[in-house]
Amino acid sequence: MAAGKGTRMKSTLPKVLHRLGGRALLGHVIDCAARLSARQVVVITGHGAIEVEAACAGADWATGSSDLQSRIKFARQEPQLGTGHAVQQAVPLLADDGVTLILNGDVPLIQAQTLRKLLDVCAGDKLALLTLTIADASGYGRVLRAEDGAVLGIVEHKDATPAQREIREFYTGVMAVPNKLLKTWLARLTNQNSQKEYYLTDVVAMAVADGRQVVASHPDNEPEVSGVNDPLQLAALERVYQSRQAIALMTQGVRLADPARLDVRGSLTCGQDVEIDVNCVFEGAVTLGDGVRIGANCCIANAVIAAGAVIHPFTHIDGEKPGVQVGEGALVGPFARLRPGAQLGADVHIGNFVEVKNSTLARGAKANHLAYLGDTTVGERVNYGAGSITANYDGANKHRTVIEADVHIGSNCVLVAPVTIGAGGTVGGGSTITKDTPAGALSVARGKQVSLTNWTRPSKKTAS
Numbered sequence: 001m002a003a004g005k006g007t008r009m010k011s012t013l014p015k016v017l018h019r020l021g022g023r024a025l026l027g028h029v030i031d032c033a034a035r036l037s038a039r040q041v042v043v044i045t046g047h048g049a050i051e052v053e054a055a056c057a058g059a060d061w062a063t064g065s066s067d068l069q070s071r072i073k074f075a076r077q078e079p080q081l082g083t084g085h086a087v088q089q090a091v092p093l094l095a096d097d098g099v100t101l102i103l104n105g106d107v108p109l110i111q112a113q114t115l116r117k118l119l120d121v122c123a124g125d126k127l128a129l130l131t132l133t134i135a136d137a138s139g140y141g142r143v144l145r146a147e148d149g150a151v152l153g154i155v156e157h158k159d160a161t162p163a164q165r166e167i168r169e170f171y172t173g174v175m176a177v178p179n180k181l182l183k184t185w186l187a188r189l190t191n192q193n194s195q196k197e198y199y200l201t202d203v204v205a206m207a208v209a210d211g212r213q214v215v216a217s218h219p220d221n222e223p224e225v226s227g228v229n230d231p232l233q234l235a236a237l238e239r240v241y242q243s244r245q246a247i248a249l250m251t252q253g254v255r256l257a258d259p260a261r262l263d264v265r266g267s268l269t270c271g272q273d274v275e276i277d278v279n280c281v282f283e284g285a286v287t288l289g290d291g292v293r294i295g296a297n298c299c300i301a302n303a304v305i306a307a308g309a310v311i312h313p314f315t316h317i318d319g320e321k322p323g324v325q326v327g328e329g330a331l332v333g334p335f336a337r338l339r340p341g342a343q344l345g346a347d348v349h350i351g352n353f354v355e356v357k358n359s360t361l362a363r364g365a366k367a368n369h370l371a372y373l374g375d376t377t378v379g380e381r382v383n384y385g386a387g388s389i390t391a392n393y394d395g396a397n398k399h400r401t402v403i404e405a406d407v408h409i410g411s412n413c414v415l416v417a418p419v420t421i422g423a424g425g426t427v428g429g430g431s432t433i434t435k436d437t438p439a440g441a442l443s444v445a446r447g448k449q450v451s452l453t454n455w456t457r458p459s460k461k462t463a464s
């Protein structure tokens with residue numbers, strides 16, 4: 001169910017598209033359903049339906065199942081007349097056999113193992129409810145039970161008597177229902193209640209009246225079934241999610257300076273002996289090889305960092321298509337910026353305030369200070385001086401610069417692309433190079449230095 005408005009988010013973005021761990025809330029729920037090998041996933045959309053459906057169509061599913069996209073179908077619910085009405089819209093898409101698992105698009109931390117347990121107790125022919133007992137269940141639908149413990153029904157908070165409001169067992173919004181029964185019960189729903197809504201939860205009393213067994217199972221913890229209604233709850237669940245990521249990484253041996261100061265908004269794959277200092281943000285798919293060290297305050301997206309590389313503090317790596325690669329033993333930062341297509345070979349050094357975009361640096365190349373390398377192929381052992389740049393853009397097109405092996409580029413040089421600096425050559429500091437240079441040569445392109453010896457500095461006129 002993803003048709004609700006999410007008024008309390010106070011946002012123009014449909015609630016289920018707000019992000020947790022870098023992915024839409026709804027994406028987490030769909031991925032979870034996919035982990036159960038669902039025959040199909042029906043997304044009930046209403047508010048912001050076009051946006052929600054487009055987001056699903058363009059999503060990168062975390063679950064490896066490649067055919068997930070083709071198993072996602074949409075049912076529109078317009079207007080939104082309650083959760084029962086929502087599920088009614090999906091009926092034409094549901095097979096007559098099998099079981100439907102009803103999930104909320106705004107409950108992102110639900111776990112596949114919890115749903116598997118629920119499906120197990122459903123056993124294909126019972127109505128199975130996911131419920132939880134907490135100290136204060138205010139706001140939720142309460143589970144009504146007979147003295148022998150048998151479930152009798154669910155009463156919504158707004159319809160509950162004061163005595164019923166004391167009940168601490170609540171319905172989490174998740175149920176598993178045999179399709180055949182679901183269809184007959186949905187057809188019998190009415191909106192005779194305080195909210196004039198069609199409550200899905202009314203099917204519980206119908207099941208009891210029909211002599212069907214109603215069973216319950218429970219999640220491990222409350223955050224797993226907590227919904228997002230406002231930015232506070234979104235932030236709280238984000239912390240829960242991040243703490244789960246941190247625990248998983250540490251369990252695997254990753255050394256985090258502080259698990260509370262790590263954000264993984266995608267997938268972070270780590271080798272052995274990886275160390276990550278505080279306040280690092282990882283986005284998209286990031287892989288860190290054995291012994292990689294990440295300094296404090298780094299943002300790293302879509303990158304593969306090979307064994308032994310060190311990323312010093314405040315480095316920004318953004319490999320959003322094409323990705324960034326950092327070779328074995330390379331040193332990057334502090335304050336370095338690697339943009340899409342930066343490919344650093346082994347033992348490359350990129351120092352402070354150096355920006356690299358769409359460039360390949362071969363083994364041992366160094367650009368240690370205040371430099372720009374764009375659309376450049378850099379050979380082995382090249383030393384690229386402070387303040388030097390490649391002028392890769394002529395105002396209309398991008399051009400490549402080739403710096404062959406063992407070249408030494410002095411400080412403050414401008415290499416105007418397209419241009420090739422021949423192997424072993426040296427470019428004198430302050431040169432603007434517009435033509436290819438021969439291998440081994442010293443190339444200098446700048447005003448000749450003159451020194452005037454018979455020159456006197458102007459002096460202040462004295463008042464007469």
Ligand code: UD1
Nearest residue numbers: 001003004080081082083086104105140141171172173199
């Ligand atoms: C629902 C349950 C309540 C349970 C609670 C758990 C009903 C009647 N009540 O209450 O017992 O304790 O969830 O969180 O089911 N939605 C639609 N279309 C609609 C209405 C809702 O798609 O017409 C979607 C919402 O976007 C949301 C989900 O259904 O994802 C739940 O709706 P919500 O309004 O939060 O239900 P509650 O009243 O909180």
Ligand code: MG
Nearest residue numbers: 173227228229
């Ligand atoms: Mg709710």
